[in-house]
Amino acid sequence: MTPALPPLGVGVVGFGWMGQVHSRAYVRLPHHYPDLPLQPRLVAVADTDAGRRAQATAMYGYAEAVDDWRALVAHPHVDVVSVAGPNFVHRDVAVAAAEAGKHVWVEKPVGRHLADTRAVVEAVRAAGVRSAVGFNYRNVPAVDLARRLVSDGRLGTVETVTVRLFSDYAAHPDGALSWRFDPEFAGTGVIGDLASHGLDLARHIVGESAGDISELVADSATFIPERPEPQPGAGSHYATATGGRTGPVGNEDHVSALLRFAGGARGVLESSRVAVGEQCTYGIEVHGDRGALAWDFRRMGELRVADDGAYIDAAWRTVFAGPGAGDFAVFQPGAGLAMGYDDLKVVEAERLVRSIAEDRPIGATVEDALAAATAADALVRSAAERRWVEV
Numbered sequence: 001m002t003p004a005l006p007p008l009g010v011g012v013v014g015f016g017w018m019g020q021v022h023s024r025a026y027v028r029l030p031h032h033y034p035d036l037p038l039q040p041r042l043v044a045v046a047d048t049d050a051g052r053r054a055q056a057t058a059m060y061g062y063a064e065a066v067d068d069w070r071a072l073v074a075h076p077h078v079d080v081v082s083v084a085g086p087n088f089v090h091r092d093v094a095v096a097a098a099e100a101g102k103h104v105w106v107e108k109p110v111g112r113h114l115a116d117t118r119a120v121v122e123a124v125r126a127a128g129v130r131s132a133v134g135f136n137y138r139n140v141p142a143v144d145l146a147r148r149l150v151s152d153g154r155l156g157t158v159e160t161v162t163v164r165l166f167s168d169y170a171a172h173p174d175g176a177l178s179w180r181f182d183p184e185f186a187g188t189g190v191i192g193d194l195a196s197h198g199l200d201l202a203r204h205i206v207g208e209s210a211g212d213i214s215e216l217v218a219d220s221a222t223f224i225p226e227r228p229e230p231q232p233g234a235g236s237h238y239a240t241a242t243g244g245r246t247g248p249v250g251n252e253d254h255v256s257a258l259l260r261f262a263g264g265a266r267g268v269l270e271s272s273r274v275a276v277g278e279q280c281t282y283g284i285e286v287h288g289d290r291g292a293l294a295w296d297f298r299r300m301g302e303l304r305v306a307d308d309g310a311y312i313d314a315a316w317r318t319v320f321a322g323p324g325a326g327d328f329a330v331f332q333p334g335a336g337l338a339m340g341y342d343d344l345k346v347v348e349a350e351r352l353v354r355s356i357a358e359d360r361p362i363g364a365t366v367e368d369a370l371a372a373a374t375a376a377d378a379l380v381r382s383a384a385e386r387r388w389v390e391v
């Protein structure tokens with residue numbers, strides 16, 4: 001008989017969309033990665049909503065569900081804490097967990113603003129615990145192919161990077177005034193929510209060859225300045241509310257920016273949460289002096305590449321990610337079979353668990369969140385001051 005693996009006790013704070021995706025990822029880990037040296041066990045959930053707590057125990061089999069995250073952090077059988085509540089809880093929970101010697105998996109953007117992210121990073125460094133951050137688009141196999149093409153020089157020297165993250169989740173004027181629209185609870189609006197993913201994706205794909213974003217100039221706008229207050233118990237992201245009182249939206253719906261990379265490349269970043277007709281239109285295009293690539297999340301398994309060596313009239317080909325690209329092979333046996341969003345979180349969980357077992361950083365960590373938060377902070381400063389700023 002195979003000896004039982006050492007258990008890794010999991011605690012999840014915030015059992016909304018992300019808390020549930022993290023939980024499913026832990027459950028699925030042994031199915032996809034049977035050789036992992038630790039066996040995650042769902043120990044406890046903390047959520048202020050009683051319905052969510054009931055769901056956690058009844059449907060996910062959590063042994064305990066508490067309303068105060070402090071009890072979860074102090075739980076002797078919790079070894080790793082998923083910080084999946086709204087942005088305003090990230091800092092307090094992640095710092096307390098690290099100080100208690102627990103590893104952390106913190107959702108992006110890791111706090112409301114740069115100071116929150118820094119506090120989390122300092123606590124993780126001081127405690128010597130391992131961390132993961134929810135920059136899940138890094139885990140897409142086609143993105144792995146893109147990164148390798150750029151790093152191998154197949155596109156030549158990177159000249160331009162275009163990142164666009166457009167969503168319609170807040171496009172309805174009756175979109176409820178959830179925590180996402182309140183700076184006290186969310187910090188920034190679309191900058192932390194979507195642009196943070198784009199900043200990380202650009203750095204992940206071209207950082208090795210083009211360097212980090214060193215300077216930028218940004219503009220931002222709030223197109224829907226008032227929204228109706230939510231109905232009790234309404235989910236946050238896509239929920240609408242009609243009638244009743246309205247309140248002010250306190251952060252930006254849209255941001256656009258010109259970017260300069262340390263190595264000389266130029267970039268354009270644009271992100272909106274109120275873009276009618278756009279559902280998860282998240283993508284990146286990279287143009288080098290000899291080739292180009294394009295990736296779009298809605299066709300996650302495809303990478304478009306123009307690398308036939310022709311400078312003019314170069315032809316595009318579409319590569320379907322398959323075994324050999326990232327972790328594709330642990331999910332599907334052949335190219336063209338579709339992976340899903342939740343699979344990206346399974347990869348993220350694997351990176352974290354292996355990094356705990358091997359006591360070294362693997363995958364996106366809070367240090368990567370700090371890089372994205374530093375660039376996000378520059379977006380905010382530039383838009384406020386209406387000028388180019390250093391990152």
Ligand SMILES: NC(=O)c1ccc[n+]([C@@H]2O[C@H](COP(=O)([O-])OP(=O)(O)OC[C@H]3O[C@@H](n4cnc5c(N)ncnc54)[C@H](O)[C@@H]3O)[C@@H](O)[C@H]2O)c1
Nearest residue numbers: 014015016017018046047048049084085087107108134236
């Ligand atoms: N990586 C990604 O692609 C991605 C996608 C969506 C959300 N997120 C991030 O995940 C986080 C959560 O977003 P979501 O969409 O799951 O939100 P959500 O509103 O669906 O869920 C948040 C949950 O936290 C609970 N909560 C609120 N205050 C709490 C507290 N003090 N203690 C414990 N629980 C508390 C709420 O009751 C709710 O169940 C955000 O930081 C968001 O930026 C990341």
